[in-house]
Each structure stands twice: as C-alpha cells, then as structure tokens.
Amino acid sequence: MKRNSAILFAAIVLTCTSLAAAAADEKPVIPDDRFVYCTVCHGVQVGGNANLGAPRISGLSAWYVEQQLTAFSRGWRGTHEDDRGGQEMRPMAAILTPAEIERAARYVDAVESPPAEVTLDGDARHGEILYGSCAACHGVRAEGNAALGSPPLAGLNDWYLLTQLEHFKSGIRGTSPDDTFGQQMQAAVTVLNDEQAMQDVVRYITTLGNDER
C-alpha cells in the first residue's frame, strides 16, 4: 500500500505539466492547525495571493519573520488606519505567544513555493543605480543581512515591495517609536524621490533571483 502511494506520488510529480505545481508537490510542508491560518491568505505554501494583498513569504528568513510578527503583535506595524492589509494581519500575530511566533517563523522558513511572477514595469537599469544605496544594508544580491536587521528582498512579490516602499515613504510604516529597524528604513527610503524611482528599484530587485539565502 505504501509502495503504491509512493508510485502514485511519483506519478503526480511526473505528470504535472506546470512547473508551479511540480514545485509545490515536491516539497509540501503541511502546516499544523495553528498555522493553516497563514495559508488562508498567503496561499498554498505561503506563495502569496495578490488578490488579498497577502505577499509570498516563503523564502523569508526565520529571524525576519519573527521580527515582523513581533512588530505586528506589538502594534508597531498594522495599526495605521490606511494600512488595510496590515490591519488584517495584525490580529493574526497578536494571538501568537512568543514561542508560537518562533514556530511560525520556522514554518515559513521551511516552506518553498514557485518564484514570484514579475507584474510591474520599470527601468531595471535605472533601478540598479538606485539600488546601490540599498545594497549597503540589503546586500548586493538583495539577500538581506541579519546583523543589520535588513530582510532579503529577492523573492518577494514586486507589488508588495512597491506597496511597502510607498508605506515607508508616506509614514504608514516605520514611524512607530519602538520600531527601530522600520525607522531606519523610513529614513533610507528618502533616496527614492518618486513613484518612478520606487518602481525602477523594485524592477531591478526582481532580476536578482529568488530565495538565494
């Protein structure tokens, strides 16, 4: 019986026509009940759902997930009245104990999902020039730097990156006095003068590959 299901499983993988399905089936991480919640909005294998504004979070480092869940649960993030998505996220983090936050972070870290699609236009070459100042903290390959509290950016949805840049710019994110890293980013985003600059830099980040942690 076990053997049969193994063969069946192999058959599933082999007959999958789309790469996306194959990737999801090869290494499924089935969340325990507590973290099925994450997949309701963030999608199968937390691969993101643009329709809900819930980004792909698979591929985020555990330390960053833990940091952001803490930020949400303490209200450093997701309390601004114009942050609809953040407000939806906040109660989900608020109910987690510190131990659960750690487990959630490990779960997110362990999951893999197909790469995020490129959905936005922008001038990647101009973006590359702008990215020079971002690279100091986020790394030349946008791989992140835990020591500086800078998350990896490669692998995130472009629409999510743009929204977050806009939020930092307008003060929706990164203005809480307790959110040290958010404040740093809020100050850093001033190097991007306008919407076009933000789109260009996001377009460049999407060329940097995914999940290269």
Place this chain on the structure above:
Amino acid sequence: MNRHLSRRHFLNLVGAVGGSTAIYQTSRAMGLLPETGPAPNLDLKHVGRGTKKVAILGAGISGMTVAYELERAGYDCTVIEASKRIGGRNITLRHGDVIDEMGYDQVCNFDDEPHLFFNGGPARIPGHHRRAMHYCKALGVELEIMANDNRLAYTQDSDAFDGKPVRIRHYTTDARGFMSELLYKALDRSQFEMPLSEEDHERLRQFVKVYGDLNDDGLYKGSPRAGFKTGGYGKPGVLKETLDFSEILKSSFWRRGMHFNQTEDWAAPLMTPVGGMDNIVRGFVRHLKSPIVTDAQVQGIHNTGGGVDVVYNHRGKRRKISVDYCFNSIPSHFIAGIPNNFSNDYLQALADMRRGNFFKIGFQMRERFWEREGIYGGITHTNQEINEIWYPSHGINKQKGVVLGTYAFGPDQSNKFERMLPDERLRYAAAQGDKIHKGYSDYVENGVSVPWGRMKFLMGCGNRVLDENHDRDFRRLQLPEGRHFMIGDQISYHSSWQEGAFASALNALEELDRRVRAESSASSRG
C-alpha cells in the same frame, strides 16, 4: 378609439380564451411580469454509476446542490471542504458552537434551548426565490414566516427627533400624510403632460386623500394609522400629535428603512427554516450519499485535458484526486493563492472580483423586553453603526430571545467592527442599542459576532465583479475553464443570497449536461 390594441385589452382577450394561466404565461412572454426564475427542472442525463468522477470544492449551498443533483444522475461525487464545518456561509449558531474567525475562536454561550439560535449568514428567503423554495421542499425543510418589517419597531436617528426613537408606524404615517397634503395642494390637472379628464382628476384627488389619510379639506391632521396616543378600545381614541415635518426630513429613515420593504427581496412576507437556517444544510446532509471530506484545504487545481487533478491536505497528508469534472465554490479571492493552470483571462476575471465583508452580532437577552413594547419580530432601523436590530419572530412570550444586534454591510461599516476584539464589538454594539431601548445593554447576557471578512477559509462574502468589467468577466466565469466550473453565489447575479448559490449551481449543471450529451452523441457517432 385607439386603433392599436392596448396591452391590457390584449391580455383580457387572452384571459377570456386561455384562462389565468395563459395570462400569466403571456404576460411573462411580453415582459410584463418580472422573471423570478423558474423552479429547477433539471433533466440531467444519467451517466451510469461509476463512470464519471466529480470533485466538488466547498460544502456550502452551491457545492451541496451540485452533489445532490449529480449523484442522482449517476456521477461519483466527492465533496472537499476546507473547514471542519459543513455549510459554508449558511451558519446557525447555538449553544457551544465555535465561530471560526481568523485569530479569535469565539464560542457561542447561548443557553441550550431550541429557540435560542442566531443565523449568522443568510437568514431570510422570499417566495420568489424559486430555487431556494424548491430545495427546501425537496429536502423536507420546514419553513415559517418571519416578520422582516414591523411598524411597531423603531426608527432612531442621531440627527432627528433629538436622537430619540420613533415608532416606524408614527414616522411612516406622518411622512405619507404630509407628503400627500403637499401633493393634494399642488394637484393642478393642467400641469400634467397628458391632460387628465375631469373624472380622473377627481379620482386622483381621492387617491391622494386615502394615501395620506387626509381630512375632508385635504389637510393632514394626524391619523389613527400612527397608533393612538391613548384609548381607542375601552375609551375614545386620542390621536398622537403629528411629528415635526422638518425632523421627518432630517431623519435618514426615508432613505433606508422606510422603503427597504419595497425592495423585491425584502418585501413581506419572508420565510426562514423553523429552528435555524442550517436546516437546509442538514437537509442536504441527510439526502447526500457522497462523501464530504472536511478539514481538507485545496492545494492545487489542474486541468489535465481529459479531467481535473485536485490536490488537498487532509490529516497531515497531501492527497490527490483525479476526476472528470470539478465544481469549485472556493471564494474567488483565494484562487490566486492556489497553484493552478487556468488561462489568463479566467484568472483575470477572478481577480476582478472584490470581496464584501458583512458583519453581524447576535445577543442573547435575559428577557424579551421588546415584547413589552408590543414588538414581535421585525426590524428597528438606526443611523448608528449597528444599522439594525432584529427581533426574533419565533419563541414569542418565552423568557429569553436572541436578537440581531448589528448588521453592517460592506467595508465602510464593517471594518471598524472587524478591528475590535470580539468582546469590544459586543460592548460597542450594546451601547448603541441603549439609545433605542432603555437598559438594552443590561439585558445582554452574552453574544457572538460574525465578521465575514475574517472568517477562516472565507475572508469575505457577497463577492462582486467590478462594474466596468462586469459583463465580460461574468460571461467568462459562467463558462467552465476546461473541465473546471466556478460556482457559488459569487458566480450569480444575486451575490450574498442563497438563491444566487442555487442559481450558480444549476447554471453550471446545465452547462455540464450540455457537454456530456454532446460528448456521448459524438462518441456514439464515432
């Protein structure tokens, strides 16, 4: 004499020949009667047991309708439901039930009594919802009339009458009285585009008098329709003083509650299953033989050419089912988060849909205090954020009752409640009730809130396609993608009603049947 036959004259002729049924049919054909939708009359081709497999995603009304009809036509159906509960948005909350909101597991603490329940989703069925009525009958679901409208209930508006509640009867009678008086004074037959005859003009004056209960001089001086101030039974009735017309206009009631009972779906009478709306769900479960796999979240949907592969998680394992057809009622906003191989136009149409987020609160009241005010069933309307208070039509004269304490529609109204903790929501809503009934919040024993925008595996309700793309997207979504059919009230012109869910299922089944018949005639020729 007009040479053309008037429509009325024509109908009279038809009636004389064919009787009232002929009139009805002819009127419908002429577009004179609204199309309320026929009772389902499906004639699905029986495919022979064990020949066709079907996966149905979601055990709500549309999914169970598909299962019910297809298993009768010989299809081998499996229903896959993400939640641990069957019924989708058809939910009746009773003692001990869990409300599976994202983040907050509320438990319903109503007393364990059959009359103490709360319909957190759909709650009413009008008679012209022929599909819903058909399935209630077919499934043996007993229905009763519920008052959706009660002239003894209140209208309360913070901008009128010093914020005090006014009986709907008083408001409506005086509003009509004053409007009629104005109309009566303004009636000048020379002003009509088509001059009225002397006789018609007089009839119109009488009509207006009766409409507003005006006196012989065409003036409105109050009416017993508003209810007596005192007497009227053992002693002579004393009329209530008329309300201030300016306050009547200031109130938002004329904009909402006063005319909502003119709307087709809310006009009296309405019906509801005896003992709770989920008796429809129970009816389906009683009749279905197909397995319903709960706690099974879909992880992938792929058309394979000759069928559909559905992957789902169940009991810690990833499973796959390969079927000939798939019927999918998963909320449109989740599809982008599920691996699939749908075409771009199909995905775009789904992405164009927007989710609604209705919000309801149910309170268990220690005493049916509203009945002491003569209110048995019906709805009080307010411009406060709670919008409405519904009094139960069932359980009259019992000690306790469950009222609906908030019904917020759409993001502007619901977001505020969604952001509160469950206990805060109850306190907030109860305090608004105090402005309508003195001591309202003191009667509250416990309550439940149902934020559809935050319910697990739903995260919304009443999904709609954006107006500018509506026709294009809807035509696309009502057709299958390969062998995958979207269903649910979201794929209907009656989103957020069960009738829409039934209609979507029946549309999809008719389309399936057309294809199955075409395939079988092609193969018999081949």
